[in-house]
Structures are given as structure tokens and as C-alpha cells.
Amino acid sequence: MSPFRSLSRAMLLGFVRDKTSVFFTILFPLMFLVLFGALLTNQGVSKSKIIQVGPVAVLDQSQGLGEILDITRRNDLAAAQEEVRQGDFVAVVRQEGDRYQLFYTAADQVRAGTVRGVFGQLIGQANAAGVPQRFTLEAEQVEDKSLKVIQYVTPGLLSWAISMGATFGAAMTLVTWRQKKTLRRLRLAPVRTTTVVSARVGASVAIALVQTAIFLGVASLPMFGLRLSDYWWMCIPMVIAGTLVFMAIGMVAGGVAKTSEAAAGIANLIVLPMAFLSGTFFPLDAAPAWVRTVSNIFPMKHLNEGMLDVMVRGQGPASILPELGIILGFGLVIGLIAVLLFRWDDV
């Protein structure tokens, strides 16, 4: 076996046999995905609470709707919409002449879908009763037309998972190898430094690609309902670039830290706040302008954006090139710092 292959193999085996790293790299982010997915796509079967503003003929005339719908009457449309936004109700409905308007929430996808279905049917029946078709239904989400939660959350959590894996992988390897003198031992073997580094990069990229596959696989399960766009595979170069930049960050953490505990602390201190400020867990649209400006200095923000673009926003392959360039630029700069901080030995 070539030194490159045997070193990559040694590192991968070391990773796979370490239950803690496997948990934190693969299962832990997956738990977040399951948590977000389960919390935000509630599959309850209880009645859907809706608000009716003014007289709505199809509701007033139909029988037996009480089984599915729990109807409350209000007079003010704007106030009612606000109540939907607050999550107290699933939808608001009103009638203006022949137009029915349905305002529903995206926070409760299942119930909102039920309500839309029910209205579709009611209006269908009303239309069937009288030709030509008089009634039309306009359904509109009360939130802005941004992405469904799982669509938004998956790329973000994936880039977070990859960042964690790459940062911790690089930082821990560097510190423990330095402590255990494995680095010295490698230095005494006729193997190039670039071979050692590229073996570590190869192992990390392989881990990241496995993470991606598992992640997308789970998110695409019917219960989570992720729908990938046509160019989702363009996330692969993003994943690789993200791995590189976060490995460089891990090398910096490992270069500064003396113990693996310190390295883990530093890595967490960098990655976790960056994840929040980069809009990994929730969108930054509601964040203050300065936060959005500051977020641009984080490579994870660009990783998120690129992943969203190609995975769920359906943008073409060329769209990620700017983000890819920015990430690789970060990687280059941080990588240079890592080289300057690199030490073979503790002393």
C-alpha cells in the first residue's frame, strides 16, 4: 500500500472505532435534523382551528365540518392573520363575492394542508352545483414565501455537521499526534509532509461525503419530506470546499492548543457561535442588519448560502461559483495561518 493510502486508512479506522467522534460527527447533527423535522412538521390528527371573517357561504351551508374544523368567528382580518402567525390558528378564511380567500400558516404544514384540501373540496362541490364555475379559491401563506422548514434546515444543519466534523477531526488529530509523538514518528519516516496532510484531508473529505449521504438520505424520508432540486449534486464541491476551510480552522485550533480538551474547547468556541451567526439553525432575515453584515465574514455563512442555492432553491451549477471562491479564499488564508502555527513538538 502506498503511504497515502495506508495513512488515510489508519485515520479512517481510528475515526470509525472512536464511538464518541462517530456520535458527534454523524449522529449528533442527525438528531438535530430529526428534532427540527419532528417539531416543525407536526402530524397531529386533532381538529384544525380556523378563523372565519364575515359570512363564508360554503362554511355556513355545509354540514358535518365540525369533525375536521374548529371554526372561530372574528371581524378583523388583519388581527385574525396575526393570530394565525402567532400559531393559535391554522388559517383565516373570508369570502368577497365569488372569491374565497384562505390565509394559512407554514408552521403547521399538515393542518394547513388539511384545511386547504377541505376548502378545495367545498368549493369544488359548490361549483359542481352551478355551472358556469362561479367560485374561485386563492390560498396564500401568511409567512413570506420562503422555504419550507425542512428545506431550509437541511442544508444549514449539513454545513454545520461538516464544519464540526472537519474542525474537530483536524484539531484532535494534530493535538493527540503531537502529544503521543506520532508526528515525530512520521517525521522520522521518509514520508513527505504533503503526503501526511493530504491523507488527513482525504480521510476528512471521505467522512464529510458519508455525512452528506446519510444526512440527505434521512431528510428525504417521507416523514421529513426534503425535496432536492435538480442540481443538488453541486453540493459535493461545496462539501469538499467546506471541509478544507474548516480543517484549516481545526489546524489553527490544534496549533494553539496544548491538550485535546483545550483543542475541543477552542473548536467549539469558533464553530458554534459561527453556526448561529451564519443562519445555520434559523434564517437571519429577522436578525438586525449589523448581524447580517457581520455574518459575511464567516465561511459558514457562504457555505450555507451555496448549499441552499443548489440543494433547495434550484439554482444552476454556476450559481455557487462565487460562494465556492469565497470559501476557498478563506481556506487559503486560514491555511497559511495554520502553517505558521504548526509545531511538530510540544516544546
Place this chain on the structure above:
Amino acid sequence: MGQTIIVQDLRKRYGDVHAVDGVSFSVEQGEFFGILGPNGAGKTTTLEIIEGLRQADAGTVEVLGMSPWPRNPRLLPKIGVQLQASSFFERLTAREQIRTFASLYGIPARKADEMLTVVGLEDKAGTQSEKLSGGQAQRLSIACALVHDPEVLFLDEPSASLDPQARRNLWDLLRSINSTGRTVVLTTHYLDEAESLCDRVAIMDHGKILELGPPAALVRGLDSATHISLATGVVAVAAAQELAGPDATVTDDGVSLTIATRTPAPVLAELAERNLLTGIQVRGATLEDVFLHLTGREYRA
């Protein structure tokens, strides 16, 4: 026989501490050479400079006719280094460890497995290195250092923290490695280890070599007293003093009565005549006495 290692006036400072302060010696091809001294004597630093892990502040080092600094890829395949800490890859089995190291030198897996047998670890091949005992881990790390068949083997405190049985096994292994014609250089803070293994020993303290030579010659050159011990009560202190003559010193610690004398033959003859040889112990000088003589203080590892 050529000289495998030539060290001339080596110096290395850390801040105000002269870790290595003008060390010169040379090692013959096939020799078993020991650097002996207490902790902090500068043994490890000296060894690391020779291996090419550190740069000397001054002085020259030549290993197999080449300079080890800066990192010399032509020299590296010819030297094998066993480091103080067991520098293994995490969570790999013994067989995976040695095969990985072998691959770095372009050595096939088959030869790596053979080396595992040489150090007697073939039945531990599937055990992760973290789960090996101290002695087994030490033997594995020596196997990893030998896998590419180097001409010179460096060992840094190989028997540190081993139990007595494991130490004896390790010594046998090291002797057999040396007997195949390889040059072996080791540092140790165990006097008995140096005495038992080394052809020549350099005694180091405070960064300097105090004495260099074959252990037996160093001990002989000392002209020190022989210690004869008997059980307390067999003979009275005064009687022992009379028997041994005025040049001898007699001490009694409540367990043993010890006569230290430079002329042991007449004392032993006298004791034999009185039929007092039962349970007697006679100890000549050791490297410990050499160290005491050189530094004026007790040897403490």
C-alpha cells in the same frame, strides 16, 4: 570497522539551561552504545539531535556519513527510532500499526507481520495498541522501529515503567537485535541496564559526558571497596573490625553487618576459617559507585 556515529562538541541551550554542553563521542559499527544518566542529564536531547529531531546550537553530528539536520530523507530509511512515548496511531491493532509504519518505508505487509513474530507479538496481532500491556507496547514500538531493517537503532529509555520480567524479556530482544550486526544506541537511567547490555557507556550529568568506556573497565578503574555482608549478630562489630584490619570500614544497620574493604581476599579467608560464610554476600563496585565517585552524590534515577 567504520564509525557509524560521530558527534563533536555538541551544544544545545534552552534559555539559561545548557541541556547539552559540549558532548563528543563516536559509535562503532555494530556496537551497543549506552548513554547513562539521571533525568535531566541531557541524554534525550543528545539523542534527539543525533536522530535529526532537533537542531544543535553548535557542534557537528554525522550518522552513516550523513548529517541528520535538516531532515534528511536519504538517511531516514537507514535509522530506526523508538521514541519514549509509544507513538502509535489511535485505535489500530498491533498488526495494523506495524503495517502502516511499514508502508511509509515501502515495506510489504508480509515483512511487517514477520517482525511482529520477531518481537513475540504474533498472538497479539489483532489487539488494539491501547489494550497492550506496557511491555507488549514497548516491543511493538521496537518492532515498528525495526520494520524497515535499519542499520542503526535508537532507543530512548526502552525499559522505563516496565516490570522486572518484561525488562528481562526486552533485554534479550535488544541483545538479539544487536547480535545481527546492527548498531544500537540507547539512553537509560538504569545502571544495571547499561551494565548488562552495553559494550560502552557514556555517563552523562548536567549536559556533559563524565566518563566513557566499557562498563567493566569503568568499574575496575574505580579501585573501590568490595562490600562483604553478613547477618547481624553472626559476628560483633568490634570483632569484625579486628578481623578486617584498620583500613576497612564496618557498619551495622541492624539487619546486615557490612565490611567495606579494598583487600577482600584475607577477610574472606579469615571468615571461612571461622566458618562464617553461610549467607554471606560479596558485592563488587557497580556503575552506581562510578557515578558516586564522578559526581560526589548518590545516583538517583
